[in-house]
Amino acid sequence: MSTTDFDLVVIGGGPGGYVAALRAAQLKLSVAVVEGNHLGGICLNWGCIPTKALLRASEINHLLHDLEQFGFAVDNPRFDFEKVVARSRAVSGQLSGGVAHLLKKARVPVFNGFGKLSGNDGKKRKIAVTLNDGGTTELKAAHVILATGARARVLPGLEPDGKFVWSYREALVPDILPRRLLVIGSGAIGTEFASFYRNMGSEVTLIEVADRILPVEDEEISKLAHTAFEKQGMKILTSAKLGPLSKGKEDVTVEVTTARGTEKLTFDRVISAVGIVGNVEKLGLDNTKIKVDRTHIKTDHLCKTGEPGVYAIGDVAGAPWLAHKASHEAVMCVEAIAGLPVHPIDITKIPGCTYCRPQVASVGYTEAKAKAAGYQVRVGRFPFIGNGKAIAMGEPEGLVKTVFDARTGELLGAHMIGAEVTEMIQGYVIARTGELTEAELKETIFPHPTISESMHEAVLAAYDGALHF
Incomplete structure (x- = not known):
């Protein structure tokens, strides 16, 4: 097999694309990645990771101005804004380099440029690649995954101008x-x-x-x-x-x-910050059976498009626009290509996290959506003011809310606001994935003292009643 002939070509090297390539390599498929900008995509370079580095700095600044409650005093706390920004860029650079290392270690070739579908030879699809150095090349593959992500939506009159x-x-x-x-x-x-x-x-x-x-x-x-x-x-x-x-x-x-x-x-x-649009331009979709709906490629439950052998994952394939959704789709899609049994993604089991202060995290149905879907619900609430660890940390403002199916006891959704809830939500995600009921969650022992105890109390509040509030 030549260096331009593969089982799979992935167009896009973000959290969907590079994960797809790594999983394909693990399954002994010959695979290549085409990426025009930075490995790691928007998430790693211009989204999830650098924003978290900035937010961490802002949390520290907040604490420096709120030290009195802990018995400390600091005169004139100050910061170097340029260094704050520089650190976030360094974090992104480190992780982008890590992705490059992982692909190199897995012996996945990366073509630095922009790829598009350019027909087929009867057996394999052709991918025309315009390289960043000005050259061109053609790749062939039995399967192609489009993982080109999305970009910021621009409204008339709100075009970024480089200044205001x-x-x-x-x-x-x-x-x-x-x-x-x-x-x-x-x-x-x-x-x-x-x-x-x-x-x-x-x-x-x-x-x-x-x-x-x-x-x-x-x-x-x-x-x-x-x-x-x-x-x-x-x-x-x-x-x-x-x-x-x-x-x-x-x-x-x-x-x-x-x-x-x-x-x-x-x-x-x-x-x-008014939403995103999928990167569907210049992918060679015009002469294919691939359908685009409101800038996003339409796929089935296994990420297949209308064109045989072509798949789409991540932001370009529609909501929810989350890096972890893209990575999970990547693994599922590649395993399906390899002939392994897979489980289609249920978007009600994908967590969402917002890393503001206080943090917000959720999974599954909101109370309103559960009722609209026809469920009779039982709702539990537990505030952080009743949690010893939250009070000790100086973070008493927060809430955990659970939504259960009143008939079966299944956990339909969980919604949280407060310190560290983006780390805690995974417990409820596991419960949703495992289709657990209040019976298993009530019997689950949570360590003390932790903020996660409020998760247990929110379950009890929906049934027997919370013990500490």
């Missing part, structure tokens, strides 16, 4: 720490940036077109997040209509209309 209006990219490498910042969109991306900049000292206004922030989360959790953010000094405007931006020499003014009326607000910088 930022997408997530500019927000990750800012030229200044804005004194006054507007964040448009309160999903995970917008909320995390709002939290970071507020905790670094910016005056933050968060605008959402829906009637509540974090609109995909359980309504109760959204309300608690809203209260927490306002307590931190953030201004929140929901059900908001945004007028055109008016740019001056040093700032930008925008007209915002809510139920309270219309007001003109002035900011140093604006972050637009």
Whole structure:
């Protein structure tokens, strides 16, 4: 077999693409990756990882200004903003290099360039690759996985301009720490940036077109997040209509209309976080049976597209737009290609995490969606104020909420807000995956003292009653 002839070619080297290649190599399939920018994709280079590095810095800044409750005193705590940003870029660089090492170790060739479908020879698909060095090459493979990810949605009048209006990219490498910042969109991306900049000292206004922030989360959790953010000094405007931006020499003014009326607000910088669009252009889809719906490639339960031998995974294949969903799809898709038995993904068993302060995490049905789906539910709640570890840590504000099927006892959903909930949610994910009921969860012994004990109490609260609240 030649160096351009493979069992599988993966177009895109993000958390879906590189994982697909590594799993294929483990299964002894000949595989190559085509990646035009950075291994690790948006998640590792411009999303999940660098934002967490920034958020960690903002958490430290918050603690430095809240040391008195622990008995400490620090005079004039300060930070070097350039170093804060530089550290986040270094973390991304380290991990991107780690992905390159893993692929090299697995003997997976990486073609640095952009690939597209270019027909077939009757047996294998052809992939035309335009290399970053200006050259071209053609690859052949029996199977092709499209893992090209997505990019920020750009609305008219909110185009990133390199100065006043930022997408997530500019927000990750800012030229200044804005004194006054507007964040448009309160999903995970917008909320995390709002939290970071507020905790670094910016005056933050968060605008959402829906009637509540974090609109995909359980309504109760959204309300608690809203209260927490306002307590931190953030201004929140929901059900908001945004007028055109008016740019001056040093700032930008925008007209915002809510139920309270219309007001003109002035900011140093604006972050637009209004969703994403799939990277479906220039993939050679026109002469195929592949269908695209609202910038995302349509697939079946095994990630197959309408074109034989072509698959799509991750953000380009639609919601939920999460790195861990992409990686799981990657493994499932490759194992199906290899002829192994697989289990299709149930999106109600995929956790979602938002790393603002306080953190938000969830899995499964919200209370409202469970009722809308026809379930009779039992709901349990346990606040962090009843948890010894949370109080000892100085993190007493939080809530764990569980939603059970009243008839069978199955855990339908879990929703959490507070310290470290993004680490704890996996316990409920396992319960959802294993189709556990309240009986198994009640019998599960949680270690003491941990915040995770509140998870147990939230189960008890839905049935026998919480013991510590």
